[in-house]
Amino acid sequence: MDPWLTSLRTQTPQEGFELAIKMSRMGVKYTQQSDEVRASLREEYVNDYSALTAASHVIAVHFQTVAAANDWWR
Amino acid sequence: MDPWLTSLRTQTPQEGFELAIKMSRMGVKYTQQSDEVRASLREEYVNDYSALTAASHVIAVHFQTVAAANDWWR
Amino acid sequence: MDPWLTSLRTQTPQEGFELAIKMSRMGVKYTQQSDEVRASLREEYVNDYSALTAASHVIAVHFQTVAAANDWWR
Amino acid sequence: MDPWLTSLRTQTPQEGFELAIKMSRMGVKYTQQSDEVRASLREEYVNDYSALTAASHVIAVHFQTVAAANDWWR
Amino acid sequence: MDPWLTSLRTQTPQEGFELAIKMSRMGVKYTQQSDEVRASLREEYVNDYSALTAASHVIAVHFQTVAAANDWWR
Amino acid sequence: MDPWLTSLRTQTPQEGFELAIKMSRMGVKYTQQSDEVRASLREEYVNDYSALTAASHVIAVHFQTVAAANDWWR
Numbered sequence: 001m002d003p004w005l006t007s008l009r010t011q012t013p014q015e016g017f018e019l020a021i022k023m024s025r026m027g028v029k030y031t032q033q034s035d036e037v038r039a040s041l042r043e044e045y046v047n048d049y050s051a052l053t054a055a056s057h058v059i060a061v062h063f064q065t066v067a068a069a070n071d072w073w074r
Numbered sequence: 075m076d077p078w079l080t081s082l083r084t085q086t087p088q089e090g091f092e093l094a095i096k097m098s099r100m101g102v103k104y105t106q107q108s109d110e111v112r113a114s115l116r117e118e119y120v121n122d123y124s125a126l127t128a129a130s131h132v133i134a135v136h137f138q139t140v141a142a143a144n145d146w147w148r
Numbered sequence: 149m150d151p152w153l154t155s156l157r158t159q160t161p162q163e164g165f166e167l168a169i170k171m172s173r174m175g176v177k178y179t180q181q182s183d184e185v186r187a188s189l190r191e192e193y194v195n196d197y198s199a200l201t202a203a204s205h206v207i208a209v210h211f212q213t214v215a216a217a218n219d220w221w222r
Numbered sequence: 223m224d225p226w227l228t229s230l231r232t233q234t235p236q237e238g239f240e241l242a243i244k245m246s247r248m249g250v251k252y253t254q255q256s257d258e259v260r261a262s263l264r265e266e267y268v269n270d271y272s273a274l275t276a277a278s279h280v281i282a283v284h285f286q287t288v289a290a291a292n293d294w295w296r
Numbered sequence: 297m298d299p300w301l302t303s304l305r306t307q308t309p310q311e312g313f314e315l316a317i318k319m320s321r322m323g324v325k326y327t328q329q330s331d332e333v334r335a336s337l338r339e340e341y342v343n344d345y346s347a348l349t350a351a352s353h354v355i356a357v358h359f360q361t362v363a364a365a366n367d368w369w370r
Numbered sequence: 371m372d373p374w375l376t377s378l379r380t381q382t383p384q385e386g387f388e389l390a391i392k393m394s395r396m397g398v399k400y401t402q403q404s405d406e407v408r409a410s411l412r413e414e415y416v417n418d419y420s421a422l423t424a425a426s427h428v429i430a431v432h433f434q435t436v437a438a439a440n441d442w443w444r
Contacts, residue, residue, distance in 0.1 A: 005384040008442055014079040017097070021104050023387070023433070027426030030391050032416045041419040046106045049115040053128045054423045056101030060135040061430035063097070069442035072082055072143035088153040091171070095178050120180045123189040127202045130175030134209035137171070146156055146217035162227040165245070169252050194254045197263040201276045204249030208283040211245070220230055220291035236301040239319070243326050268328045271337040275350045278323030282357040285319070294304055294365035310375040313393070317400050342402045345411040349424045352397030356431035359393070368378055368439035 001030070008069035016070055020062035024055065075104070082143035090144055094136035098129065149178070156217035164218055168210035172203065223252070230291035238292055242284035246277065297326070304365035312366055316358035320351065371400070378439035386440055390432035394425065 004026065010016040032038055045051035067073070078100065084090040106112055119125035141147070152174060158164040180186055193199035215221070226248060232238040254260055267273035289295070300322065306312040328334055341347035363369070374396065380386040402408055415421035437443070 001384075001388075003384060005387055006382060008383055008437065009444075012080060013082055014075075014077060017079055017100070018075075018104075021101075024426055024430065026387070027391075027429040028422045030388075030429075031425050032422055037417065041417070041422070045419040045423075047111065047115070048419075049119040049122075049125055050128065051419055051423065052102045052106055052115070053119075053125065053132060054420065054427070055105050056098055057128070057132045057135065058423060058427045058430050059101040059104075060098065060132050060139075061427065061434065064135065064139045065430075065434045065437050065442075067082065067139050067143065069437065069444070072139075074083075074143065086154060087156055088149075088151060091153055091174070092149075092178075095175075121185065121189070123193040123196075123199055124202065126176045126180055126189070127193075127199065127206060129179050130172055131202070131206045131209065133175040133178075134172065134206050134213075138209065138213045141156065141213050141217065146213075148157075148217070160228060161230055162223075162225060165227055165248070166223075166252075169249075195259065195263070197267040197270075197273055198276065200250045200254055200263070201267075201273065201280060203253050204246055205276070205280045205283065207249040207252075208246065208280050208287075212283065212287045215230065215287050215291065220287075222231075222291065234302060235304055236297075236299060239301055239322070240297075240326075243323075269333065269337070271341040271344075271347055272350065274324045274328055274337070275341075275347065275354060277327050278320055279350070279354045279357065281323040281326075282320065282354050282361075286357065286361045289304065289361050289365065294361075296305075296365070308376060309378055310371075310373060313375055313396070314371075314400075317397075343407065343411070345415040345418075345421055346424065348398045348402055348411070349415075349421065349428060351401050352394055353424070353428045353431065355397040355400075356394065356428050356435075360431065360435045363378065363435050363439065368435075370379075370439070 008066050010066065010070060013067070013073050016066040016073070017059070017063055020059045020066050023062040024058040027058065082140050084140065084144060087141070087147050090140040090147070091133070091137055094133045094140050097136040098132040101132065156214050158214065158218060161215070161221050164214040164221070165207070165211055168207045168214050171210040172206040175206065230288050232288065232292060235289070235295050238288040238295070239281070239285055242281045242288050245284040246280040249280065304362050306362065306366060309363070309369050312362040312369070313355070313359055316355045316362050319358040320354040323354065378436050380436065380440060383437070383443050386436040386443070387429070387433055390429045390436050393432040394428040397428065
């Protein structure tokens with residue numbers, strides 16, 4: 001895998017949130033490496049509210065980590 | 075995405091709770107960007123108690139982060 | 149929403165636990181604001197052990213936050 | 223509810239684990255207060271491995287809190 | 297229940313991981329105390345990838361606690 | 371089980387993320403030790419978006435631990 005996570009520091013909470021989204025997706029990508037398969041699955045889950053909530057949950061867990069790494073941008 | 079998360083600080087725990095709700099919803103919105111689709115899914119999940127509990131769970135995780143960022147409003 | 153969360157401090161761990169329950173329920177209420185619908189869904193989920201465990205899980209997450217806010221009542 | 227949680231301190235990690243179990247069950251009991259219904263649901267879920275794992279998950283979350291309250295019994 | 301958790305300290309991260317596995321299983325055992333029933337359920341869930349991931353999740357939560365108790369073996 | 375987890379320290383966040391993936395998989399492997407069975411189950415779950423999200427969730431929990439162990443690579 002090419003370098004994609006060199007630091008957990010971000011300028012703003014929002015960038016930290018977006019990094020958490022990236023990390024959530026990379027957790028999927030490491031397991032299912034085919035871009036084509038992921039794109040196909042994506043069409044399904046973006047219309048499934050349980051799946052969307054589950055995705056939001058993973059983002060929340062990663063955001064905890066990113067926020068701590070940035071001392072909560074205090 | 076327009077700026078929506080510039081700080082994790084809030085005046086009160088309740089505002090922090092409401093920020094956690096916002097963050098939970100934004101986790102969904104980044105994945106499903108269509109307002110129309112989200113509104114349609116919403117009609118279903120607000121009548122599904124498993125989905126409501128799952129949503130409440132994501133809020134709880136984000137609230138942990140917001141509470142820590144505010145030193146628990148001590 | 150009227151004020152309902154002005155502090156995370158409680159006198160005892162048990163009051164903190166009960167606050168965590170309140171927070172779990174408010175996470176649902178913000179999403180499904182109809183008292184009637186929630187009461188109707190409640191009749192179902194109180195007889196569904198998966199749902200009861202899921203509710204207990206959300207309480208546990210909020211209780212972590214409340215306990216930290218109270219320095220674990222040490 | 224009668225007093226049942228006056229302190230998070232325990233003598234040993236194992237007592238802390240057992241307190242976490244108690245807390246998990248109380249999370250259910252506050253939602254479903256009928257002893258009879260809980261006993262009936264219990265017969266089902268103790269034979270359902272998804273439910274047992276979910277119960278173990280809630281215990282794990284509460285144990286984090288209890289362990290922190292006891293400074294990890296160091 | 298006989299003594300099985302007298303300390304959260306371990307010599308190595310791997311022993312800590314194995315303790316987390318033990319704790320996950322004990323969370324199940326306290327709820328379903330029959331060795332026979334657990335062995336029977338085990339045959340099913342070891343072939344069910346959702347169940348295996350759920351088990352791995354509980355281990356991850358307990359490992360957080362064990363790692364903190366050991367100051368992350370730094 | 372041969373030694374596989376001797377330290378939680380890594381050079382970079384990305385290596386820490388990859389260690390979290392390893393830990394997630396080892397949580398499964400300790401429960402289902404057959405390489406053949408795991409490979410067979412893997413074929414299924416890599417095409418199931420709920421399973422992929424669940425796997426990503428476990429990674430996120432382990433990554434919290436690894437990040438803390440590395441003082442968030444600050």
